[in-house]
Amino acid sequence: MSTVMKTATHRTADPLLIDGVEYQSRLLVGTGKYKDMEETRLAIEASGAEIITVAIRRTNLGQKADEPNLLEVLPPDRYTYLPNTAGCYSAEDAVRTCRLARELLDGHNLVKLEVLGDEKTLFPDITQTLSAAETLIADGFRVMVYTNDDPIIARRLEEMGCVAVMPLAAPIGSGLGIRNPYNILTIVENAGVPILVDAGVGCASDAAIAMELGCDGVLMNTAIAGARDPVLMASAMRKAIEAGRESFLAGRIPKKRFASASSPVEREGFFRKGSCKTRAAIIYGALQRLWRVSSIESLLSVLSG
Amino acid sequence: MDLIINGKPEQLPDGITAAQLIEQLGLAGQRLAIEVNREIVPRSALTGYTFKPGDRIEIVRAIGGGAR
Numbered sequence: 001m002s003t004v005m006k007t008a009t010h011r012t013a014d015p016l017l018i019d020g021v022e023y024q025s026r027l028l029v030g031t032g033k034y035k036d037m038e039e040t041r042l043a044i045e046a047s048g049a050e051i052i053t054v055a056i057r058r059t060n061l062g063q064k065a066d067e068p069n070l071l072e073v074l075p076p077d078r079y080t081y082l083p084n085t086a087g088c089y090s091a092e093d094a095v096r097t098c099r100l101a102r103e104l105l106d107g108h109n110l111v112k113l114e115v116l117g118d119e120k121t122l123f124p125d126i127t128q129t130l131s132a133a134e135t136l137i138a139d140g141f142r143v144m145v146y147t148n149d150d151p152i153i154a155r156r157l158e159e160m161g162c163v164a165v166m167p168l169a170a171p172i173g174s175g176l177g178i179r180n181p182y183n184i185l186t187i188v189e190n191a192g193v194p195i196l197v198d199a200g201v202g203c204a205s206d207a208a209i210a211m212e213l214g215c216d217g218v219l220m221n222t223a224i225a226g227a228r229d230p231v232l233m234a235s236a237m238r239k240a241i242e243a244g245r246e247s248f249l250a251g252r253i254p255k256k257r258f259a260s261a262s263s264p265v266e267r268e269g270f271f272r273k274g275s276c277k278t279r280a281a282i283i284y285g286a287l288q289r290l291w292r293v294s295s296i297e298s299l300l301s302v303l304s305g
Numbered sequence: 306m307d308l309i310i311n312g313k314p315e316q317l318p319d320g321i322t323a324a325q326l327i328e329q330l331g332l333a334g335q336r337l338a339i340e341v342n343r344e345i346v347p348r349s350a351l352t353g354y355t356f357k358p359g360d361r362i363e364i365v366r367a368i369g370g371g372a373r
Contacts (some may be wrong), residue, residue, distance in 0.1 A: 030369075031369035031370060032368075032369045054367040057365060059335075059366050096343065100345065100365050103345050104365065260372070
Protein backbone atom coordinates (compact mmCIF):
# COMPACT_ATOMS: atom_id res chain seq x y z
CA MET A 1 0.00 0.00 0.00
CA SER A 2 1.35 3.40 -0.90
CA THR A 3 1.92 6.12 1.65
CA VAL A 4 -0.82 8.21 0.06
CA MET A 5 -3.34 5.41 0.35
CA LYS A 6 -2.33 4.73 3.92
CA THR A 7 -2.90 8.39 4.72
CA ALA A 8 -6.29 8.32 3.06
CA THR A 9 -7.31 5.19 4.95
CA HIS A 10 -6.02 6.67 8.14
CA ARG A 11 -8.09 9.80 7.64
CA THR A 12 -11.38 8.02 7.10
CA ALA A 13 -10.59 5.76 10.05
CA ASP A 14 -10.32 8.76 12.35
CA PRO A 15 -13.90 9.54 13.27
CA LEU A 16 -14.98 11.71 16.17
CA LEU A 17 -16.67 9.40 18.66
CA ILE A 18 -19.26 10.99 20.94
CA ASP A 19 -21.34 8.76 23.18
CA GLY A 20 -20.72 5.77 20.91
CA VAL A 21 -21.71 7.54 17.69
CA GLU A 22 -19.15 8.20 14.95
CA TYR A 23 -18.97 11.54 13.13
CA GLN A 24 -16.69 12.28 10.18
CA SER A 25 -16.59 16.01 10.84
CA ARG A 26 -14.84 17.44 13.88
CA LEU A 27 -16.39 20.85 13.34
CA LEU A 28 -19.63 21.51 15.21
CA VAL A 29 -21.52 24.67 14.39
CA GLY A 30 -24.20 26.85 15.90
CA THR A 31 -27.15 28.02 13.82
CA GLY A 32 -27.61 31.51 15.26
CA LYS A 33 -26.75 35.03 14.08
CA TYR A 34 -27.12 34.41 10.33
CA LYS A 35 -28.76 36.93 8.00
CA ASP A 36 -31.52 34.50 7.00
CA MET A 37 -32.34 30.81 6.71
CA GLU A 38 -30.73 30.49 3.28
CA GLU A 39 -27.42 31.84 4.53
CA THR A 40 -27.67 29.50 7.53
CA ARG A 41 -28.19 26.52 5.24
CA LEU A 42 -25.36 27.44 2.83
CA ALA A 43 -22.86 28.14 5.59
CA ILE A 44 -23.64 24.93 7.42
CA GLU A 45 -23.33 22.92 4.23
CA ALA A 46 -19.97 24.57 3.49
CA SER A 47 -18.75 23.80 7.02
CA GLY A 48 -19.32 20.07 6.53
CA ALA A 49 -20.62 19.92 10.10
CA GLU A 50 -22.81 16.99 11.12
CA ILE A 51 -23.69 18.24 14.59
CA ILE A 52 -25.51 21.57 14.81
CA THR A 53 -26.64 23.38 17.93
CA VAL A 54 -30.11 24.86 18.26
CA ALA A 55 -31.78 27.00 20.88
CA ILE A 56 -35.18 26.36 22.45
CA ARG A 57 -37.35 29.49 22.61
CA ARG A 58 -40.96 30.53 23.10
CA THR A 59 -43.10 30.33 19.98
CA ASN A 60 -44.18 33.75 18.72
CA LEU A 61 -47.92 33.93 19.22
CA GLY A 62 -50.25 35.95 17.04
CA GLN A 63 -47.71 36.14 14.24
CA LYS A 64 -47.90 34.23 11.01
CA ALA A 65 -44.97 31.85 10.90
CA ASP A 66 -44.04 32.65 7.31
CA GLU A 67 -40.30 32.28 7.67
CA PRO A 68 -39.06 28.77 6.97
CA ASN A 69 -38.68 26.58 10.01
CA LEU A 70 -35.14 25.63 11.01
CA LEU A 71 -36.13 21.98 11.16
CA GLU A 72 -37.25 22.10 7.51
CA VAL A 73 -34.13 23.87 6.26
CA LEU A 74 -31.77 21.64 8.25
CA PRO A 75 -33.62 18.33 8.53
CA PRO A 76 -32.95 16.38 11.75
CA ASP A 77 -32.52 13.15 9.77
CA ARG A 78 -29.49 14.68 8.06
CA TYR A 79 -27.97 16.58 10.98
CA THR A 80 -27.55 15.63 14.60
CA TYR A 81 -29.36 18.33 16.56
CA LEU A 82 -27.64 19.45 19.69
CA PRO A 83 -30.12 21.49 21.71
CA ASN A 84 -28.24 23.86 23.95
CA THR A 85 -29.20 25.76 27.01
CA ALA A 86 -27.75 29.04 25.73
CA GLY A 87 -29.10 31.94 27.72
CA CYS A 88 -29.79 29.95 30.90
CA TYR A 89 -28.44 31.46 34.11
CA SER A 90 -29.56 28.78 36.56
CA ALA A 91 -29.40 25.00 36.78
CA GLU A 92 -33.18 24.87 36.98
CA ASP A 93 -33.69 26.77 33.71
CA ALA A 94 -31.06 24.66 31.96
CA VAL A 95 -32.72 21.41 33.08
CA ARG A 96 -36.16 22.64 31.99
CA THR A 97 -34.78 23.65 28.60
CA CYS A 98 -33.22 20.22 28.08
CA ARG A 99 -36.47 18.46 28.99
CA LEU A 100 -38.42 20.65 26.55
CA ALA A 101 -35.83 19.92 23.87
CA ARG A 102 -36.16 16.19 24.45
CA GLU A 103 -39.93 16.44 24.05
CA LEU A 104 -39.57 18.64 20.98
CA LEU A 105 -37.07 16.30 19.31
CA ASP A 106 -38.89 13.02 19.98
CA GLY A 107 -36.81 11.78 22.89
CA HIS A 108 -33.42 12.84 21.53
CA ASN A 109 -31.27 12.96 24.66
CA LEU A 110 -27.91 14.41 23.54
CA VAL A 111 -27.75 17.98 24.82
CA LYS A 112 -25.29 20.78 25.27
CA LEU A 113 -25.38 22.14 28.77
CA GLU A 114 -24.29 25.66 29.47
CA VAL A 115 -25.18 27.70 32.50
CA LEU A 116 -23.92 31.24 32.31
CA GLY A 117 -22.64 33.37 35.17
CA ASP A 118 -23.13 36.93 33.92
CA GLU A 119 -23.98 38.83 30.77
CA LYS A 120 -20.74 40.76 30.52
CA THR A 121 -18.39 37.79 30.30
CA LEU A 122 -20.83 34.96 29.51
CA PHE A 123 -18.44 32.83 31.54
CA PRO A 124 -19.96 29.60 32.84
CA ASP A 125 -21.35 29.43 36.36
CA ILE A 126 -19.55 26.29 37.44
CA THR A 127 -21.55 25.48 40.59
CA GLN A 128 -24.83 25.71 38.64
CA THR A 129 -23.29 23.74 35.76
CA LEU A 130 -22.26 20.90 38.08
CA SER A 131 -25.70 20.84 39.67
CA ALA A 132 -27.51 20.80 36.30
CA ALA A 133 -25.18 18.11 34.93
CA GLU A 134 -25.95 15.88 37.90
CA THR A 135 -29.72 16.25 37.46
CA LEU A 136 -29.60 15.76 33.69
CA ILE A 137 -27.38 12.68 33.82
CA ALA A 138 -29.67 11.12 36.45
CA ASP A 139 -32.60 11.87 34.13
CA GLY A 140 -31.02 9.93 31.25
CA PHE A 141 -29.54 12.80 29.26
CA ARG A 142 -26.23 12.48 27.44
CA VAL A 143 -24.52 15.72 28.38
CA MET A 144 -21.90 17.66 26.45
CA VAL A 145 -20.90 20.39 28.83
CA TYR A 146 -19.59 23.92 28.34
CA THR A 147 -17.07 24.87 30.98
CA ASN A 148 -14.12 27.15 31.59
CA ASP A 149 -10.56 26.06 30.87
CA ASP A 150 -10.03 24.65 34.36
CA PRO A 151 -8.51 21.14 34.17
CA ILE A 152 -9.82 20.20 37.63
CA ILE A 153 -13.44 21.03 36.76
CA ALA A 154 -13.09 19.36 33.35
CA ARG A 155 -12.02 16.13 35.07
CA ARG A 156 -14.83 16.42 37.60
CA LEU A 157 -17.43 16.80 34.82
CA GLU A 158 -16.02 13.72 33.08
CA GLU A 159 -16.15 11.71 36.33
CA MET A 160 -19.79 12.73 36.76
CA GLY A 161 -20.59 11.08 33.44
CA CYS A 162 -20.63 13.91 30.88
CA VAL A 163 -20.05 12.43 27.41
CA ALA A 164 -17.93 15.37 26.22
CA VAL A 165 -16.30 18.33 27.93
CA MET A 166 -16.18 21.65 26.09
CA PRO A 167 -13.85 24.24 27.56
CA LEU A 168 -13.95 27.80 26.26
CA ALA A 169 -10.97 29.17 24.34
CA ALA A 170 -12.00 32.75 25.16
CA PRO A 171 -15.29 34.49 26.04
CA ILE A 172 -18.27 33.60 23.83
CA GLY A 173 -18.32 35.63 20.63
CA SER A 174 -15.05 37.42 21.48
CA GLY A 175 -12.98 35.92 18.66
CA LEU A 176 -9.89 36.19 20.85
CA GLY A 177 -8.63 32.69 20.02
CA ILE A 178 -7.03 30.23 22.44
CA ARG A 179 -6.09 32.38 25.43
CA ASN A 180 -4.72 29.57 27.53
CA PRO A 181 -3.30 26.80 25.34
CA TYR A 182 -1.50 25.16 28.26
CA ASN A 183 -4.72 24.65 30.21
CA ILE A 184 -6.46 23.27 27.10
CA LEU A 185 -3.49 20.92 26.63
CA THR A 186 -3.70 19.75 30.24
CA ILE A 187 -7.45 19.15 29.89
CA VAL A 188 -6.84 17.11 26.72
CA GLU A 189 -4.07 15.07 28.35
CA ASN A 190 -6.22 14.22 31.37
CA ALA A 191 -9.35 13.34 29.45
CA GLY A 192 -11.00 10.04 28.66
CA VAL A 193 -13.95 11.68 26.86
CA PRO A 194 -13.84 13.97 23.81
CA ILE A 195 -12.65 17.52 24.51
CA LEU A 196 -14.06 20.16 22.20
CA VAL A 197 -13.15 23.80 22.28
CA ASP A 198 -16.37 25.75 22.56
CA ALA A 199 -16.37 29.54 22.22
CA GLY A 200 -13.79 32.18 21.48
CA VAL A 201 -12.48 31.05 18.10
CA GLY A 202 -12.12 34.00 15.70
CA CYS A 203 -10.48 32.72 12.54
CA ALA A 204 -9.33 29.52 10.84
CA SER A 205 -5.88 29.48 12.44
CA ASP A 206 -7.49 29.55 15.91
CA ALA A 207 -9.43 26.41 15.00
CA ALA A 208 -6.28 24.73 13.67
CA ILE A 209 -4.42 25.55 16.90
CA ALA A 210 -7.17 23.94 18.97
CA MET A 211 -6.90 20.79 16.88
CA GLU A 212 -3.08 20.81 17.04
CA LEU A 213 -3.35 20.89 20.83
CA GLY A 214 -5.12 17.54 20.50
CA CYS A 215 -8.71 18.64 20.94
CA ASP A 216 -11.24 16.25 19.44
CA GLY A 217 -13.26 19.00 17.81
CA VAL A 218 -14.33 22.62 17.89
CA LEU A 219 -17.79 24.15 18.26
CA MET A 220 -18.27 27.63 16.87
CA ASN A 221 -20.96 29.99 15.65
CA THR A 222 -20.02 33.68 15.69
CA ALA A 223 -16.68 33.20 13.89
CA ILE A 224 -18.60 31.90 10.88
CA ALA A 225 -21.92 33.76 11.10
CA GLY A 226 -20.24 37.08 11.89
CA ALA A 227 -17.61 36.90 9.13
CA ARG A 228 -18.02 39.25 6.15
CA ASP A 229 -18.57 36.15 3.97
CA PRO A 230 -19.97 33.45 6.28
CA VAL A 231 -20.09 30.72 3.62
CA LEU A 232 -16.43 31.24 2.71
CA MET A 233 -15.43 31.30 6.38
CA ALA A 234 -17.37 28.07 6.93
CA SER A 235 -15.29 26.46 4.20
CA ALA A 236 -12.07 27.88 5.72
CA MET A 237 -13.01 26.47 9.13
CA ARG A 238 -13.68 23.04 7.67
CA LYS A 239 -10.20 22.98 6.14
CA ALA A 240 -8.56 24.38 9.28
CA ILE A 241 -10.12 21.67 11.44
CA GLU A 242 -8.95 18.97 9.03
CA ALA A 243 -5.47 20.49 8.69
CA GLY A 244 -5.12 20.92 12.44
CA ARG A 245 -6.20 17.34 13.09
CA GLU A 246 -3.77 15.93 10.52
CA SER A 247 -1.00 18.13 11.88
CA PHE A 248 -1.70 16.79 15.38
CA LEU A 249 -1.73 13.18 14.19
CA ALA A 250 1.41 13.66 12.06
CA GLY A 251 3.41 14.86 15.09
CA ARG A 252 5.19 18.15 14.76
CA ILE A 253 8.97 18.59 14.88
CA PRO A 254 10.45 19.78 18.13
CA LYS A 255 11.11 23.50 18.36
CA LYS A 256 14.81 24.36 18.22
CA ARG A 257 16.58 27.60 18.77
CA PHE A 258 18.96 27.41 15.79
CA ALA A 259 18.79 26.50 12.12
CA SER A 260 18.86 23.03 10.65
CA ALA A 261 19.30 22.82 6.85
CA SER A 262 16.64 20.99 4.91
CA SER A 263 18.86 20.12 1.89
CA PRO A 264 21.50 17.42 2.31
CA VAL A 265 24.87 18.94 3.05
CA GLU A 266 27.53 17.27 0.86
CA ARG A 267 31.11 18.29 0.31
CA GLU A 268 30.96 16.92 -3.27
CA GLY A 269 28.03 19.12 -4.24
CA PHE A 270 27.40 20.81 -7.57
CA PHE A 271 28.43 24.27 -6.51
CA ARG A 272 31.53 23.22 -4.64
CA LYS A 273 33.36 20.95 -6.96
CA GLY A 274 33.08 19.03 -10.24
CA SER A 275 34.21 19.50 -13.81
CA CYS A 276 32.86 21.81 -16.44
CA LYS A 277 31.63 18.71 -18.32
CA THR A 278 29.50 17.58 -15.38
CA ARG A 279 27.90 21.01 -15.12
CA ALA A 280 27.15 21.07 -18.87
CA ALA A 281 25.48 17.65 -18.61
CA ILE A 282 23.33 18.80 -15.72
CA ILE A 283 22.27 22.00 -17.53
CA TYR A 284 21.51 20.00 -20.69
CA GLY A 285 19.37 17.59 -18.70
CA ALA A 286 17.44 20.43 -17.12
CA LEU A 287 16.79 22.07 -20.50
CA GLN A 288 15.65 18.72 -21.91
CA ARG A 289 13.07 18.40 -19.18
CA LEU A 290 12.03 21.98 -19.67
CA TRP A 291 11.28 21.63 -23.36
CA ARG A 292 10.46 17.92 -23.27
CA VAL A 293 13.01 17.10 -25.99
CA SER A 294 15.21 14.10 -26.27
CA SER A 295 18.17 15.04 -28.43
CA ILE A 296 20.65 17.78 -29.16
CA GLU A 297 19.12 18.22 -32.64
CA SER A 298 15.60 18.84 -31.48
CA LEU A 299 16.91 20.99 -28.66
CA LEU A 300 18.74 23.18 -31.17
CA SER A 301 15.66 23.42 -33.37
CA VAL A 302 13.63 24.54 -30.36
CA LEU A 303 16.28 27.11 -29.47
CA SER A 304 16.51 28.46 -33.03
CA GLY A 305 12.77 28.81 -33.09
CA MET B 306 -60.83 31.29 32.10
CA ASP B 307 -57.69 33.42 32.60
CA LEU B 308 -54.26 31.93 32.17
CA ILE B 309 -50.78 32.86 31.03
CA ILE B 310 -49.38 31.75 27.66
CA ASN B 311 -45.69 32.44 27.01
CA GLY B 312 -45.72 35.11 29.69
CA LYS B 313 -48.81 36.94 28.41
CA PRO B 314 -52.27 36.92 30.07
CA GLU B 315 -54.85 35.25 27.80
CA GLN B 316 -58.48 34.19 28.03
CA LEU B 317 -59.50 30.73 26.94
CA PRO B 318 -62.88 28.97 26.88
CA ASP B 319 -63.44 26.49 29.71
CA GLY B 320 -62.68 22.90 28.86
CA ILE B 321 -60.35 23.67 25.94
CA THR B 322 -57.75 20.95 25.41
CA ALA B 323 -54.06 21.52 24.72
CA ALA B 324 -54.51 20.14 21.20
CA GLN B 325 -57.38 22.59 20.55
CA LEU B 326 -55.27 25.48 21.84
CA ILE B 327 -52.46 24.63 19.42
CA GLU B 328 -55.01 24.50 16.60
CA GLN B 329 -56.48 27.85 17.65
CA LEU B 330 -53.02 29.48 17.73
CA GLY B 331 -52.35 28.30 14.18
CA LEU B 332 -49.50 26.09 15.34
CA ALA B 333 -50.94 22.71 14.34
CA GLY B 334 -48.46 20.44 12.61
CA GLN B 335 -45.44 22.33 13.95
CA ARG B 336 -42.80 20.74 16.04
CA LEU B 337 -43.44 22.11 19.52
CA ALA B 338 -43.12 21.27 23.16
CA ILE B 339 -45.60 22.38 25.82
CA GLU B 340 -45.04 22.94 29.50
CA VAL B 341 -47.83 23.70 31.97
CA ASN B 342 -46.75 25.01 35.36
CA ARG B 343 -43.22 23.78 34.62
CA GLU B 344 -44.33 20.24 33.84
CA ILE B 345 -44.05 18.94 30.27
CA VAL B 346 -47.26 17.74 28.64
CA PRO B 347 -46.15 14.91 26.33
CA ARG B 348 -47.33 15.15 22.72
CA SER B 349 -49.32 11.94 23.14
CA ALA B 350 -51.34 13.50 25.98
CA LEU B 351 -52.23 16.81 24.26
CA THR B 352 -55.67 15.76 23.01
CA GLY B 353 -56.86 14.77 26.47
CA TYR B 354 -55.22 17.58 28.45
CA THR B 355 -57.47 20.35 29.75
CA PHE B 356 -56.29 23.55 31.43
CA LYS B 357 -57.22 25.04 34.79
CA PRO B 358 -57.62 28.76 35.52
CA GLY B 359 -54.27 30.36 36.32
CA ASP B 360 -52.20 27.78 34.46
CA ARG B 361 -48.90 29.05 33.15
CA ILE B 362 -48.40 27.61 29.70
CA GLU B 363 -45.13 27.66 27.77
CA ILE B 364 -45.05 26.72 24.09
CA VAL B 365 -41.54 26.42 22.67
CA ARG B 366 -39.81 25.49 19.44
CA ALA B 367 -36.26 25.03 18.14
CA ILE B 368 -34.66 28.09 16.56
CA GLY B 369 -31.22 28.99 15.26
CA GLY B 370 -28.90 29.42 18.18
CA GLY B 371 -25.89 28.29 20.05
CA ALA B 372 -24.08 31.51 19.47
CA ARG B 373 -20.51 31.17 20.54
